[in-house]
Amino acid sequence: MQILVTGGAGFIGGHLAESFVADGHDVVVFDSFDAYYHRGIKDHTVERCRAVAAESEGSYTLRRGDIREREDVRAAFDAAAPDVVYHQAAQAGVRISVEQPTHPNAVNVGGTLTVLDAARETGVDRVVIASSSSVYGKTHYLPYDEDHPQEPVSPYGVTKLAGDHYARVYDDLYDLSTVCLRYFTVYGPRMRPNMAISNFTSRCLNDEPPVIYGNGAQTRDFTYVDDVVAANRTLLTSDAADGMVLNVGSGDTIDITELAETVRDLVNPDLGIEHRERIAGDAEHTQADVSRARDVIGYEPTTPIREGVERFVEWYRANREWYEPLVVASREGGS
Ligand code: NAD
Structure with a gap:
């Protein structure tokens, strides 16, 4: 099949692109290589996808462009002629949205609308959109099912909720199927360096x-990112979730102290734990009720947190030489 992955040089989009190329599909990645974190991590993702394409029946094409630019997006759709679009491009992250609220709005709301509109105009079958647990915000009960009140507590959450609404309206009004997958904090190889598990690992390895x-x-x-990929993969050929929103999480929960201790105990048990001021806009709790995804697409999370953290730490050690300098540079704001 012909597949377009927006944000496909990023963490989750990169794993999706790699998995589809490995299966022999023709994948076009559309990405601006934004400066949010060090682009060297994205270069590794692209290299990896190219290497997988060289060994498979599939093809991999990289197009640089910005989802806010209608002409860039339309040209990518015309070139890729996709059956299915996986829309992962976004300005992710709560903190940056609190510091610069208009930027994530332009990318996540304006850009998502541009992608949906190009899909409508070019006769795409389905657009699968990366949504977020951040849409829930204030906790009324746990775990969150998809009908839990949506009261985002960060500008980022508002942008992702707006994307969900646009997707629903496009599915209702036009001959275009949309599915929104609400991801719950995703981690794994090549993950965004500013996220907790990557940061904890990097710091502990450096004492x-x-x-x-x-x-x-x-x-x-x-x-774990493999579970997110698995959920997305079911939507390549199934129309079972068209028009729907589905939670994609592990269904389990851990507090951040226990998570830090888990990483610390794996890497360097002698270390303490440092506390800094809480980040404004951060949700207090998240936990997914994944029953709808289980019923509709047969989603089954397979990686408990402890096992996933062990896998990530192992991957980090094996890739430390190239990944760590990029993590550190990203922490210092370089890109
Ligand atoms: P990421 O930053 O690694 O990937 C996003 C990609 O989008 C990057 O490669 C970036 O260059 C690209 N991009 C940004 N702005 C763009 C623009 N204007 N035009 C084209 N490309 C642009 O982030 P990620 O963690 O892989 O997140 C992927 C998606 O999943 C995002 O939509 C994010 O909101 C959502 N999500 C992620 C998580 C998580 O825990 N990682 C949780 C919930 C939802």
Whole structure:
């Protein structure tokens, strides 16, 4: 099949592109290589996808462009002629959205609308959109099912919720199927370096205590990237979820103190834990009820957090030479 992955040089989009190329599909990646974190990580992702394409029946094409630019997007759709679009491009991250709220709005709301509109105009079958647990925000009950009130507590959450609404309206009004997958904190190889598991690992390997923002009592549902890929893969050929929103999480939860201790105990048990001021806009708790995804697409999370963290730490050690300098450079703001 012909598949377009926006944001396909990024963390999750890169894993999706790699998996589809390995299966022999023709994949076009559309990505601006934004400066959010060091682009060297994206270069590795692209190299990896090219290497996989060389060994498979599939093809991999990289197009640089910005989802806010209608002409860039339309040219990519015309060139790729996709059956299915996986829209992963976004300005991810809560903190940057609190600091510069208009930028994530332009990319995540304006850009998503541009992608949906190009899909409508070019006769794409389905657009699968990366949504987020951030749309829930204030916790009324746990775990969150998809009908839980949506009261985002960050500008980022608002942008992702707006994307969900646009997707629903496009599915209703036009001959275009859309599915929104609400990811719950995703981690794994080549993950964004500013996320907790990557940061904890990097600091512990360098004999620095992991840093927790706030008291560490926040709880999170962490999802291993392979489970996210598996959920997306079912939507390549199935129309079962068309028009729907589905949670994609592990269904489990861990508090941030326990997570930091887990990484620390794996890497360097002698270290303490450092606390810094809580990040504004961060949700207090997240936990996915994945029953709808289980019923509709047969989604089954397979990686418990402890096992996933062990796999990530192992991957980090094996790739430390190239990944760590990029993690450190990203932490210092370089890209
Ligand atoms: P990422 O930053 O690694 O990937 C996003 C990619 O989009 C990057 O490669 C970036 O260069 C590209 N991009 C940004 N702005 C663009 C633009 N204007 N035009 C074209 N490309 C652009 O982030 P990720 O963690 O892989 O997230 C992928 C998607 O999943 C995002 O939509 C994000 O909101 C969503 N999500 C991620 C998580 C998570 O925990 N990682 C959780 C919930 C939702």
